Amino acid sequence: MKNVSRCSAGECHKITNQLRLSISREEIAVLYQEDAEIIANRQVADFIFEIDLNVPKIANCAMPGQFVQIKITQSIDPLLRRPFSIFAADSAAGKISILYKVIGKGTKILSKKCSGERLNLLGPLGNGFDFSAQKCSGHLNILVGGGLGIAPLVFLAEKMKSLNNKILVLYGVTTAQEIVCIDELKKIDCELKIATDDGSTGFNGYASDLLADFLCANENNDFKNPYIYACGPFALLKQVHRLSEQYCFHGQVCLEKMMGCGLGVCLGCMVKIKNSGAQTGFSYQRVCKDGPVFDLHLVDWKNEKVS
Amino acid sequence: MNLSVDIGKLKLKNPVTVASGTFGYAEEFADLLDLKSLGAIVTKTITLKSREGNAMPRIIETSAGILNAIGLQNEGLDNFLKVKLPLLKLLGTKIIVSISAENAADFILMAGKLENAGVEAIELNLSCPNIEYSMDNNSPQSGTGQKIKIFAQDCEAVFSLIKALRKKTNLVLIAKLSPNVTDISAIARSAEDAGADALSLVNTFLGMAVDIENCCPKLANITGGLSGPAIKPLALRMVYETARVVSIPVIGMGGIINAADALEFIIAGAAAVGIGTANFVNPKVSLEIIKGLEDYLQRKNFADINQIRGTLKI
Numbered sequence: 001m002k003n004v005s006r007c008s009a010g011e012c013h014k015i016t017n018q019l020r021l022s023i024s025r026e027e028i029a030v031l032y033q034e035d036a037e038i039i040a041n042r043q044v045a046d047f048i049f050e051i052d053l054n055v056p057k058i059a060n061c062a063m064p065g066q067f068v069q070i071k072i073t074q075s076i077d078p079l080l081r082r083p084f085s086i087f088a089a090d091s092a093a094g095k096i097s098i099l100y101k102v103i104g105k106g107t108k109i110l111s112k113k114c115s116g117e118r119l120n121l122l123g124p125l126g127n128g129f130d131f132s133a134q135k136c137s138g139h140l141n142i143l144v145g146g147g148l149g150i151a152p153l154v155f156l157a158e159k160m161k162s163l164n165n166k167i168l169v170l171y172g173v174t175t176a177q178e179i180v181c182i183d184e185l186k187k188i189d190c191e192l193k194i195a196t197d198d199g200s201t202g203f204n205g206y207a208s209d210l211l212a213d214f215l216c217a218n219e220n221n222d223f224k225n226p227y228i229y230a231c232g233p234f235a236l237l238k239q240v241h242r243l244s245e246q247y248c249f250h251g252q253v254c255l256e257k258m259m260g261c262g263l264g265v266c267l268g269c270m271v272k273i274k275n276s277g278a279q280t281g282f283s284y285q286r287v288c289k290d291g292p293v294f295d296l297h298l299v300d301w302k303n304e305k306v307s
Numbered sequence: 308m309n310l311s312v313d314i315g316k317l318k319l320k321n322p323v324t325v326a327s328g329t330f331g332y333a334e335e336f337a338d339l340l341d342l343k344s345l346g347a348i349v350t351k352t353i354t355l356k357s358r359e360g361n362a363m364p365r366i367i368e369t370s371a372g373i374l375n376a377i378g379l380q381n382e383g384l385d386n387f388l389k390v391k392l393p394l395l396k397l398l399g400t401k402i403i404v405s406i407s408a409e410n411a412a413d414f415i416l417m418a419g420k421l422e423n424a425g426v427e428a429i430e431l432n433l434s435c436p437n438i439e440y441s442m443d444n445n446s447p448q449s450g451t452g453q454k455i456k457i458f459a460q461d462c463e464a465v466f467s468l469i470k471a472l473r474k475k476t477n478l479v480l481i482a483k484l485s486p487n488v489t490d491i492s493a494i495a496r497s498a499e500d501a502g503a504d505a506l507s508l509v510n511t512f513l514g515m516a517v518d519i520e521n522c523c524p525k526l527a528n529i530t531g532g533l534s535g536p537a538i539k540p541l542a543l544r545m546v547y548e549t550a551r552v553v554s555i556p557v558i559g560m561g562g563i564i565n566a567a568d569a570l571e572f573i574i575a576g577a578a579a580v581g582i583g584t585a586n587f588v589n590p591k592v593s594l595e596i597i598k599g600l601e602d603y604l605q606r607k608n609f610a611d612i613n614q615i616r617g618t619l620k621i
């Protein structure tokens with residue numbers, strides 16, 4: 001890989017501030033609290049489950065990158081709702097699907113829930129990906145997902161497919177046993193490349209390595225100016241940002257933080273985002289309400305810590 | 308059936324308010340519930356100048372509670388007056404603006420601007436556990452530039468501040484007290500003696516949580532304020548001890564998640580209640596609590612919510 005910056009930082013940021021404004025204008029104001037019947041809750045990979053929920057109002061307006069807050073138990077411990085990215089929404093069937101990994105107390109309880117039981121949902125929350133024509137058309141769209149970060153990207157790919165966009169999906173997981181969504185991705189007309197940390201299938205490495213290789217190989221052809229949508233572990237997103245500075249591409253990232261309310265009032269899920277206009281420096285913005293999707297170039301990657 | 312209660316000269320249609328810092332500036336909840344049904348909305352605390360707040364992580368879930376160390380992040384008074392207040396005035400319920408400042412002069416300046424803007428009531432946040440206050444340099448009781456952790460931990464500081472504010476403003480003054488004191492009733496009496504119209508208690512309990520894998524505090528601020536059902540019995544005890552020694556109304560809060568919890572506070576002496584952390588869990592909870600209070604009055608054959616206040620039999 002060549003270590004050359006092909007645009008000045010100032011130039012990049014001028015463009016991306018405009019992008020950020022266009023994202024915030026598309027904020028979706030419709031929000032519902034709905035009791036959902038569980039249609040199905042099944043294990044799909046190691047520690048990973050898919051849950052289908054009957055929530056007609058949320059399903060009707062959910063967009064890729066948005067999330068729901070689920071009250072997993074009536075008990076006061078765990079007290080807070082848990083945020084989950086929306087993996088699929090079927091407005092005709094009034095159904096949404098979520099992929100989740102069993103990690104803590106909340107997801108463990110969720111994994112034991114059976115079809116027919118009910119959960120209370122808030123959503124759809126946050127601002128989803130901007131995949132309007134001005135962002136997508138004329139570019140190759142590269143979707144970079146790490147682990148369950150693939151979930152909102154599959155939803156995005158399905159929406160983008162109807163717009164006839166060229167899509168490449170770069171999907172990284174720890175090991176082959178954790179791969180999900182293969183059927184969904186095959187149904188979508190997109191190119192798929194898989195990386196595993198342990199080399200158990202596909203490329204031996206990270207999704208960001210796949211991206212670096214692609215960028216290096218296509219530096220002088222029609223694909224040299226891709227647009228990136230990324231979601232996954234912080235280290236992956238940081239690598240994507242590093243590559244964006246080297247190869248001068250634009251994109252959006254979907255972030256994850258521990259949340260209190262999910263509604264924008266507790267100010268517990270903050271991330272530093274570059275100030276717009278004449279102001280220099282960075283200010284805290286809410287991942288739940290101002291995000292979770294942010295312009296790749298506006299996040300304060302240098303000072304953001306893994307959480 | 309009467310649910311209305313008086314907080315000084317502020318008349319609430321019912322005793323259920325939403326607590327500062329848990330309801331933003333209400334617009335965030337507009338899609339989810341009928342805001343005009345609430346007794347009052349207490350805003351997120353405003354300071355004179357904007358504040359960035361503390362470093363992340365700022366919020367941690369604990370058993371039946373939340374630890375937070377937000378650090379009063381807000382856009383400042385001028386932005387509030389320009390952007391938030393006009394919307395709040397349209398909601399059809401009482402608005403109580405929570406304010407905080409480092410000294411009496413700034414409190415007075417803020418109160419004046421809010422009064423001119425048509426605000427009726429302010430809650431003085433004297434008790435945020437996550438920032439430092441400097442004592443008023445002109446206060447005869449304090450040394451110049453002295454820093455105290457929480458205003459509401461010092462009877463004299465509370466008295467002189469509220470006395471100074473009382474002289475300058477006709478706003479309904481509600482003092483929000485800290486539970487991180489030896490005797491909250493003594494602080495409460497100081498606030499009453501200085502001319503406060505009502506008291507709001509309790510703010511959060513100072514606490515902490517440790518990440519045992521990395522041997523570090525879970526909050527960047529090291530300590531934070533604990534809220535949620537975990538603190539309810541502690542808060543209830545303080546509301547009981549305060550309400551029996553002051554004659555001004557007490558707005559009781561701390562871990563209320565349903566009508567039964569709210570009734571415990573009212574029976575223990577609270578004139579009204581504040582719903583805080585529960586708003587995060589169920590945005591509609593305050594309306595459910597209002598309905599639960601009505602059902603209780605009906606079942607017990609009371610015509611007026613004020614009839615049950617402080618009816619604790621000992």
